Amino acid sequence: MDTVDELTTDAERTLRRVVVGYRAVSAAWLVILGVVSVARSEGPARPGVVVATMVLAVGWALVTIALHARSSELLRSWSFVALDTGLAAWTLVAPDVAGSENFYGGYPMSPVFLAAYGRGMVGGLTVAVAMAAVQLSRLAGPADPTASSAAVLIYLFAGAVAGWAIAVLREADQTRRKAEAALAQEQAERVRAEQRSEMAAHLHDSVLQTLALIQRNSANDTEVASLARRQERELRAWLYGSEPGAIRGAFGEQIRRMCAEVEDAHQVAIELVIVGDAEGDESMDSLVQAAREAVVNAAKHSGADNIAVYAEALPERATVFVRDRGSGFDISTVAPDRQGLRESIIKRLERSGGSASVHTTIGAGTEVELVLER
């Protein structure tokens, strides 16, 4: 197990905090011991070296803390580990530091932990061997009350245990995160599958049925066009969310539905443009009714297969234009008994305070204009 890719997981952050925390505590401990040693009446022969070592240890601990927050990549590099080990070794071998009777702390252990964190078991053991070698060299040298063979074993033991424990923690953490990711993915897939089956159900009920009908009616052009138009309208409503009846009462929706019904009933194509919208009320209902009459008239009498409907609802007025490029007619010849135009359109709208006008030219088509002041 070498460096871990994900340096930002909670587990990694905790490990790093423990390792750097040990470093800070042991540096502080080293300072306390140093001060006590210098303050004694029969203090060290070279107090300058002791003070310099204290400063070095504290300074280096601060550097480590800063690096831990910013660039843990550097913290893990072998060159950093080597430098760290060298400085810890110095606190052991410096004259009058570790050698002085009371001056011995946990600081020399901190590079073992740091290497175990950064480079795993290999790192921990490598540094442990290096520090053990330093201890052994002191044992071989002139009598030194703090040098002991037990310390050699402690280094090796600490290096191995730290390396192993950190590896176990990381593995457990990784397993947990993998399980979480798998769960999240499974949930996402289930949602996708549900959406897909909902979509499939909808397409089956609508589009596939229509396509089947179209194949059966392929000889009948008008029927095919009508089926395609109806399906298009329905699919569009489903896709863009203006489902029939969804905004019951709104003027735009009423006009839309009215046009759809006339399209189906009379086999014509209606090009509908809606600008603005308004709440429906009684007078708006009569406008829609009048518009329906006008559209039906155009579908039945004009001979055009295209009708343009423009509906505009502004705060001050609502307007509907119904236009065809069909045969047109002569208004003066409309029989008085033809109730459609006069009764259903003009009178109906006038009762609601609106007005209707008809512009028609024989051979060029008709436009009915319906206005309702609000």
Next chain:
Amino acid sequence: MTIRVFIVDDHDLFRSGVRAELRDRVDVVGEASEVEAAVEMINERIPGVVLLDVHMPAGGGKAVIEGVKIRNPDVEFLALSASDAAEDVVAIVRAGARGYVTKTISAEELVSAITRVAEGHAVFSPQLAGFVLDAFSSISVSDIDPELDLLTKREREVLQHLARAYTYREIAERLFISIKTVETHVSNVLRKLQLSSRHELTIWAHNRKLI
């Protein structure tokens, strides 16, 4: 000289259909089904008009316009779509398309729209005219820069007639102006749409989704 046309659409069936319809009337110099390929080929072949699907993966038609206009500002775009989502259509026109027609358009009308776009004119289908009226009418008068954003009464009138499926000629006759003047009004509307404040139209698009 026949107009050089490039088709961008991610539906193979629709592309070949349009291609067949346009054969003999314009010179189809290429087609593409993806944004990246489209940008590359258009910049290489430099057609006069690009027929552009609004809904495409990877940024859609808007990305194609942006990718081409940087290098070849003279290439004109005509948006073609089966979608009625007003925000999408207005967005693509604001990106630089000269017009918008629906895919149910007849071959003759499509050729005439292509010709108009190639000549630098705007092409407003009734739907687009409706969307634009809707967008501008929902912007409150106090919020806008009068120089830029507000439609004049005449422009509004012209747009309304376009939305009622009037042709330029019919509009000219009705309003007692020349066809050229109608064209100028429409071009001005297009320019205002492209320059008007993004903020206002964003609010409009947002409100539409809430309705």
